[in-house]
Amino acid sequence: xxxxxxxxxxxxxxxxxxxxxxxxxxxxxxxxxxxxxxxxxxxxxxxxxxxxxxxxxxxxxxxxxxxxxxxxxxxxxxxxxxxxxxxxxxxxxxxxxxxxxxxxxxxxxxxxxxxxxxxxxxxxxxxxxxxxxxxxxxxxxxxxxxxxxxxxxxxxxxxxxxxxxxxxxxxxxxxxxxxxxxxxxxxxxxxxxxxxxxxxxxxxxxxxxxxxxxxxxxxxxxxxxxxxxxxxxxxxxxxxxxxxxxxxxxxxxxxxxxxxxxxxxxxxxxxxxxxxxxxxxxxxxxxxxxxxxxxxxxxxxxxxxxxxxxxxxxxxxxxxxxxxxxxxxxxxxxxxxxxxxxxxxxxxxxxxxxxxxxxxxxxxxxxxxxxxxxxxxxxxxxxxxxxxxxxxxxxxxxxxxxxxxxxxxxxxxxxxxxxxxxxxxxxxxxxxxxxxxxxxxxxxxxxxxxxxxxxxxxxxxxxxxxxxxxxxxxxxxxxx
Amino acid sequence: xxxxxxxxxxxxxxxxxxxxxxxxxxxxxxxxxxxxxxxxxxxxxxxxxxxxxxxxxxxxxxxxxxxxxxxxxxxxxxxxxxxxxxxxxxxxxxxxxxxxxxxxxxxxxxxxxxxxxxxxxxxxxxxxxxxxxxxxxxxxxxxxxxxxxxxxxxxxxxxxxxxxxxxxxxxxxxxxxxxxxxxxxxxxxxxxxxxxxxxxxxxxxxxxxxxxxxxxxxxxxxxxxxxxxxxxxxxxxxxxxxxxxxxxxxxxxxxxxxxxxxxxxxxxxxxxxxxxxxxxxxxxxxxxxxxxxxxxxxxxxxxxxxxxxxxxxxxxxxxxxxxxxxxxxxxxxxxxxxxxxxxxxxxxxxxxxxxxxxxxxxxxxxxxxxxxxxxxxxxxxxxxxxxxxxxxxxxxxxxxxxxxxxxxxxxxxxxxxxxxxxxxxxxxxxxxxxxxxxxxxxxxxxxxxxxxxxxxxxxxxxxxxxxxxxxxxxxxxxxxxxxxxxxxxx
Numbered sequence: 001x002x003x004x005x006x007x008x009x010x011x012x013x014x015x016x017x018x019x020x021x022x023x024x025x026x027x028x029x030x031x032x033x034x035x036x037x038x039x040x041x042x043x044x045x046x047x048x049x050x051x052x053x054x055x056x057x058x059x060x061x062x063x064x065x066x067x068x069x070x071x072x073x074x075x076x077x078x079x080x081x082x083x084x085x086x087x088x089x090x091x092x093x094x095x096x097x098x099x100x101x102x103x104x105x106x107x108x109x110x111x112x113x114x115x116x117x118x119x120x121x122x123x124x125x126x127x128x129x130x131x132x133x134x135x136x137x138x139x140x141x142x143x144x145x146x147x148x149x150x151x152x153x154x155x156x157x158x159x160x161x162x163x164x165x166x167x168x169x170x171x172x173x174x175x176x177x178x179x180x181x182x183x184x185x186x187x188x189x190x191x192x193x194x195x196x197x198x199x200x201x202x203x204x205x206x207x208x209x210x211x212x213x214x215x216x217x218x219x220x221x222x223x224x225x226x227x228x229x230x231x232x233x234x235x236x237x238x239x240x241x242x243x244x245x246x247x248x249x250x251x252x253x254x255x256x257x258x259x260x261x262x263x264x265x266x267x268x269x270x271x272x273x274x275x276x277x278x279x280x281x282x283x284x285x286x287x288x289x290x291x292x293x294x295x296x297x298x299x300x301x302x303x304x305x306x307x308x309x310x311x312x313x314x315x316x317x318x319x320x321x322x323x324x325x326x327x328x329x330x331x332x333x334x335x336x337x338x339x340x341x342x343x344x345x346x347x348x349x350x351x352x353x354x355x356x357x358x359x360x361x362x363x364x365x366x367x368x369x370x371x372x373x374x375x376x377x378x379x380x381x382x383x384x385x386x387x388x389x390x391x392x393x394x395x396x397x398x399x400x401x402x403x404x405x406x407x408x409x410x411x412x413x414x415x416x417x418x419x420x421x422x423x424x425x426x427x428x429x430x431x432x433x434x435x436x437x438x439x440x441x442x443x444x445x446x447x448x449x450x451x452x453x454x455x456x457x458x459x460x461x462x463x464x465x466x467x468x469x470x471x472x473x474x475x476x477x478x479x480x
Numbered sequence: 481x482x483x484x485x486x487x488x489x490x491x492x493x494x495x496x497x498x499x500x501x502x503x504x505x506x507x508x509x510x511x512x513x514x515x516x517x518x519x520x521x522x523x524x525x526x527x528x529x530x531x532x533x534x535x536x537x538x539x540x541x542x543x544x545x546x547x548x549x550x551x552x553x554x555x556x557x558x559x560x561x562x563x564x565x566x567x568x569x570x571x572x573x574x575x576x577x578x579x580x581x582x583x584x585x586x587x588x589x590x591x592x593x594x595x596x597x598x599x600x601x602x603x604x605x606x607x608x609x610x611x612x613x614x615x616x617x618x619x620x621x622x623x624x625x626x627x628x629x630x631x632x633x634x635x636x637x638x639x640x641x642x643x644x645x646x647x648x649x650x651x652x653x654x655x656x657x658x659x660x661x662x663x664x665x666x667x668x669x670x671x672x673x674x675x676x677x678x679x680x681x682x683x684x685x686x687x688x689x690x691x692x693x694x695x696x697x698x699x700x701x702x703x704x705x706x707x708x709x710x711x712x713x714x715x716x717x718x719x720x721x722x723x724x725x726x727x728x729x730x731x732x733x734x735x736x737x738x739x740x741x742x743x744x745x746x747x748x749x750x751x752x753x754x755x756x757x758x759x760x761x762x763x764x765x766x767x768x769x770x771x772x773x774x775x776x777x778x779x780x781x782x783x784x785x786x787x788x789x790x791x792x793x794x795x796x797x798x799x800x801x802x803x804x805x806x807x808x809x810x811x812x813x814x815x816x817x818x819x820x821x822x823x824x825x826x827x828x829x830x831x832x833x834x835x836x837x838x839x840x841x842x843x844x845x846x847x848x849x850x851x852x853x854x855x856x857x858x859x860x861x862x863x864x865x866x867x868x869x870x871x872x873x874x875x876x877x878x879x880x881x882x883x884x885x886x887x888x889x890x891x892x893x894x895x896x897x898x899x900x901x902x903x904x905x906x907x908x909x910x911x912x913x914x915x916x917x918x919x920x921x922x923x924x925x926x927x928x929x930x931x932x933x934x935x936x937x938x939x940x941x942x943x944x945x946x947x948x949x950x951x952x953x954x955x956x957x958x959x960x961x962x963x964x965x966x967x968x969x970x
Contacts, residue, residue, distance in 0.1 A: 039585055043805045045578070045686040046565045046587060048719050080801050080846070082824055089804020142809065271846035273855060276691035276798055278720050 551597025587684020604639030634664030647963030659908025666933020800842030
């Protein structure tokens with residue numbers, strides 16, 4: 001019996017707000033434990049939540065970017081359970097009326113085949129803190145810096161047919177959210193977290209098999225690893241003639257396996273009910289429309305534009321839309337006046353190579369799009385050779401200097417003064433009488449040798465075109 | 481000692497301090513002295529720190545000496561129910577689970593009182609987490625009714641009501657979820673107001689049932705209650721349920737409120753269970769109103785008896801969630817055990833029986849499989865009760881009836897029978913379910929000398945009108961509203 005897997009992902013992503021969802025504490029990663037807390041997010045008695053409006057805007061942006069239907073009224077519910085990292089004893093979330101429903105995400109299921117997966121819902125909720133269990137300590141420690149940080153949970157339909165599809169879906173989801181400005185989606189920092197629901201069924205059977213939820217998939221690499229293991233495990237269970245147990249399992253990175261966390265009958269009863277501290281809040285049609293209008297262009301639309309309107313190759317378009325910062329820089333460079341192809345070449349070549357070598361982030365780039373344009377114009381106007389331009393750009397990237405300042409500092413500005421070059425050329429002609437003789441004897445290639453000598457004499461700074469022109473003026477035609 | 485006229489009126493006291501006839505320190509010392517003399521008998525206060533009180537008064541006197549006499553409550557001590565957060569003094573909800581808790585911030589209403597020159601006098605007793613109607617559920621000790629020390633002061637704001645009635649504080653704050661300001665006000669013979677839901681910020685009010693909790697002012701008379709209400713009412717961006725707009729104190733002081741007033745009198749408020757003396761006092765008040773130009777509108781509000789079961793499903797559900805944070809992890813005492821679940825269980829044994837009962841009831845009402853039959857059904861009935869009020873207020877301006885079925889009952893009489901205790905809320909529970917304002921005012925005394933309270937209820941936002949009506953009635957009643965010189969029945 002041939003089995004096929006069905007996979008749906010539940011993705012938590014941290015919204016790129018400055019402050020937490022219901023208080024004004026900073027929401028960014030890091031900080032000394034419990035330094036980013038206040039009476040509200042430590043659940044001091046008597047404190048009340050107030051919704052961060054920026055978080056709502058970003059959640060709306062996510063809903064639009066994933067083409068969801070968006071509710072005009074926002075309702076929050078309490079999810080009740082006890083754990084030391086959950087200060088109030090409940091998490092403020094959305095239960096039966098999520099902000100966004102029924103969206104979709106197009107992604108490249110495999111090379112050249114695109115697929116559309118349905119999004120079931122997106123809801124807003126607050127994060128919990130962290131419980132730490134340090135080795136050698138007889139107690140656990142609680143850090144509430146993360147408590148109250150705004151999240152959206154994006155629940156996908158079970159539309160994914162393989163671990164590689166799941167991985168491609170997650171990559172596309174990440175890129176979509178990053179281009180929408182919704183989230184950093186950094187798995188290492190925990191701003192993107194993924195749980196997977198996975199089941200297997202005989203090929204062709206319409207009903208889904210028994211679902212197992214896999215948690216703690218904490219890197220992109222592990223999405224495929226965890227799913228491959230879990231599908232194989234379930235397939236073996238079925239092959240033995242047994243039934244898959246509905247349960248929640250945890251992925252173990254070190255072994256590449258999943259282990260049971262809790263079974264269905266041990267599932268929590270979260271006793272959801274509407275949070276009386278947060279009355280129904282009217283988002284309003286106007287605000288929903290404004291969020292759509294403010295949505296930045298997505299990566300797929302940009303790829304189409306780069307290929308269709310600007311004639312870039314698929315490869316170029318893909319590289320330039322890898323990160324929103326790259327695409328933004330590229331667009332700004334073109335807007336500054338540089339031709340798209342030239343801008344693409346410079347960014348893909350020198351800029352990305354530099355960041356690769358220095359392990360830098362595009363966001364920390366020290367040059368502005370206009371500076372790159374100024375550099376290319378120097379080359380076009382003959383002030384820099386192509387090789388020199390590359391060196392100058394390197395310095396610009398390292399120091400943040402302008403093109404002119406970097407060229408000056410490196411002493412690479414071309415000598416384009418025929419008067420200044422004439423003396424050098426005369427000296428070369430005098431010193432290289434043999435080559436001059438060859439040229440005059442009809443050996444056309446001897447001119448290149450003279451050009452090389454002259455370039456060397458100018459330490460590479462002479463404008464080769466001008467030197468060639470001056471040589472021709474002085475020597476006339478070969479054999480002449 | 482303060483002159484007697486100043487002990488009868490917080491308004492006069494503030495004016496006297498402003499006019500430099502008395503100092504804030506004199507007022508503070510007067511009330512500290514009263515507390516020292518009488519609170520062993522009344523047990524109204526859980527925490528009073530004389531040094532902290534005198535320091536506040538001295539700071540005010542220094543400010544006044546510099547010529548700055550701003551503040552509506554200048555030099556007036558205010559007693560604060562111990563479920564409102566105060567810096568510098570403990571806040572415990574009369575619960576062992578919050579023993580010695582000191583909040584890092586002031587409640588909004590406490591901030592407002594300090595900003596207007598009020599002095600935070602101390603923290604008053606309550607039923608633990610405001611769950612009760614007698615203060616007998618306090619985790620510390622029951623307060624006594626100063627009109628008869630063998631009787632309860634009512635609850636849950638019984639400490640605040642007893643303090644004002646006994647002259648231990650000129651003003652007090654309580655909180656009202658299902659009657660916790662109005663019922664003790666009635667039983668102690670003072671004025672207590674439950675504002676329209678959202679008229680006062682809940683920031684710093686330790687939550688019992690968030691959708692019903694409201695802070696309320698308590699005073700000897702309507703003028704003083706108006707003074708305090710005007711200070712504490714108003715919008716606060718830290719509470720998402722806070723309403724825009726403030727309290728119209730000028731409207732609350734209008735003296736023509738009875739003329740042409742339509743007073744609704746629901747038949748259900750005068751059932752056979754009503755104590756005859758309470759009935760007679762309320763009927764007399766109706767007659768007084770009619771004599772002053774008001775018209776009585778007989779009504780039927782048949783959902784009235786459903787308010788109590790509805791109320792107890794909603795409040796227990798919300799409380800089960802609100803009280804989850806008392807887990808010993810971040811504050812309060814912790815009874816550490818090997819296993820986490822055992823630590824929780826042992827720590828939470830510090831809750832008193834009534835609190836445990838309500839947490840269990842609420843957990844049950846919200847659990848899978850029971851939610852629709854209990855919590856959801858309660859919300860549906862709650863909406864119907866709101867509609868019934870709306871129909872009533874289409875025909876009348878205010879509703880008048882008794883605040884409580886009986887005057888103050890003896891200590892211990894109902895403490896072993898939670899359902900009997902819950903029935904104390906029969907007239908006070910409906911208005912909170914609909915978010916409506918309601919005020920209790922003294923309207924006479926029983927033959928045994930126990931105070932009787934009448935309740936006025938109005939539509940959303942009608943707080944000032946209730947004050948004006950009550951004020952007009954208070955003037956015509958001409959009761960002696962002085963605080964007791966000493967508690968009675970020792």
